[in-house]
Amino acid sequence: MKRKLKVGVVGATGMVGQTFMNILEEREFPIAELHPFASENSLGKKIDLQGKSWPVAILKEGCFDDLDLVFFSSGDDISKEWAPKAVKAGAFAIDNSAAFRMDPNTVLIVPEVNGHLVTKDSRPQIIANPNCSTIQLVVALKPLADRFGLEEVRVSTYQAVSGAGQGGYDELLEQTANHTQPDPAAKMFPHAILFNCIPQIGSFNDEGFCSEEVKIMSETRKILGQQKLKVSAFTVRIPALNAHSESVWVTLNKAVSRDEVMSALSEFPGIVVQDEPKKGVYPLARTVSGQDPVYVGRVHRDLENPLMWMMWVVSDNIRKGAALNGIQIAEQIFF
Ligand SMILES: NC(=O)c1ccc[n+]([C@@H]2O[C@H](COP(=O)([O-])OP(=O)(O)OC[C@H]3O[C@@H](n4cnc5c(N)ncnc54)[C@H](OP(=O)(O)O)[C@@H]3O)[C@@H](O)[C@H]2O)c1
CATH class of the missing domain: 3.40.50.720 (NAD(P)-binding Rossmann-like Domain)
Incomplete structure (x- = not known):
């Protein structure tokens, strides 16, 4: 017991x-x-x-x-x-x-x-x-790192308002209820979040990165134990209520087939693969919200670089994040 x-x-x-x-x-x-x-x-x-x-x-x-x-x-x-x-x-x-x-x-x-x-x-x-965005990213990267090795990671995020806490969540609901107002007041975000995408999460450093991006880059290296891994992040707040989405470009150390990539992802604990894009099946913030796993879909190889793969990673930032x-x-x- x-x-x-x-x-x-x-x-x-x-x-x-x-x-x-x-x-x-x-x-x-x-x-x-x-x-x-x-x-x-x-x-x-x-x-x-x-x-x-x-x-x-x-x-x-x-x-x-x-x-x-x-x-x-x-x-x-x-x-x-x-x-x-x-x-x-x-x-x-x-x-x-x-x-x-x-x-x-x-x-x-x-x-x-x-x-x-x-x-x-x-x-x-x-x-x-x-950080919530880092957690879902490293879960999706780990099986690829273990089986094929990682050369480089690029990520662009689409982050829900719940990532800014209860105040952020309430602000989107309030602006939605009053959506005819021409210029809603922004308190939790640098600009009105309704009908908008804001390319700023946190404050900017002199190199042009905001603090959320710095967290993702440095934490990913620390968790994966790869201090020299090339990681570049660009973070955006969007008017989703809950669950963060990420488009990820990952360059592997060796050429592998799509089947090998899909097996690595789907066999890893904590990952659910949803990948039938022609049927409209891929992870969505609305359905992932309230769920525990990290969802991965839209897995495909880059046209120019055979070592580079793209994927869409979605997870509930309050739960797994x-x-x-x-x-x-x-x-x-x-x-
Ligand atoms: N939201 C996310 O996706 C997410 C993900 C990962 C990590 N985090 C981190 O988790 C933390 C909380 O985030 P949240 O989203 O839950 O924020 P939140 O909804 O704004 O909640 C903040 C909590 O802190 C409490 N608090 C404020 N001042 C306090 C004090 N002096 N002593 C004790 N408690 C105090 C608040 O209590 P009252 O209700 O009494 O004000 C409330 O319970 C932050 O560090 C955030 O960066 C958040």
Whole structure:
């Protein structure tokens, strides 16, 4: 029988936090105690899980004492301050923020890809959950890397508004309800998102890359353990509610047949191939939203370069891109 755990969730009322609750319920994750944390605005709220109601608390010194595991999904600043305190109190801190991802002393884990870096013998530590767009990309790349080797990866993303949290989701719904307004006010995004595509996610550096692109490029190299892999990313926010889509160009180290590529993808855990494009069958954000796997379709070879393959990769950014990946890491450590 699985040991029941005392679990903290920081950011329990947010988009990722609520999805944590749904997935903990679905997977019958053994909970002895749930400690949901959020901002002062949520004091008085309760979180229902596994037939019990748990009051939301705010973070304060000693709040992680006696916990086995704390999931963090409240942003970089809160993780920077509080995740080390969770570890000091003897808990594993599984962090959804970007605060520790590129720290050389912190592991950055996607269980299907580099899960061997955490085991039942691991000691309490901070474990970083990658960026949502990175997770689905590396799941799709890993079987190709293992069987054929990777030379170069290019990715262009089509990212849903839920990636900006509850506020982003609400903003698209609000602009949709008032779609006749000529110039809707933008709060969560740099421009109105309705009827639009915005080629900016995060802030720009001097080379012209936005922070989401830098995260995808550096995290992909770290997770795949290929520091010299050529990776180039271009990220775009689109008016999809949930599930990120990516067009990916991947150059392999050797010439292989389409059958070999399709077998590698379809046999890999966590991937579902949907690839009958002439029948209109390929992954779509609307149907992938709410599902666990990474979906891959439109797999075809480039006309000029026989080593280059193109594919369309779609996954639920709140589930596999955040909460599910974190829970899979916890399952790997504890069960
Ligand atoms: N959305 C995604 O696709 C996605 C994917 C991967 C990673 N992430 C990361 O996950 C984190 C949360 O994202 P989200 O989408 O869930 O955002 P969100 O919907 O805006 O939720 C933010 C959560 O943080 C809580 N919070 C705010 N201030 C706090 C404080 N001082 N102390 C404790 N909790 C506080 C909020 O509580 P209140 O409700 O009380 O304000 C809420 O529960 C971010 O680091 C984000 O980068 C998000």
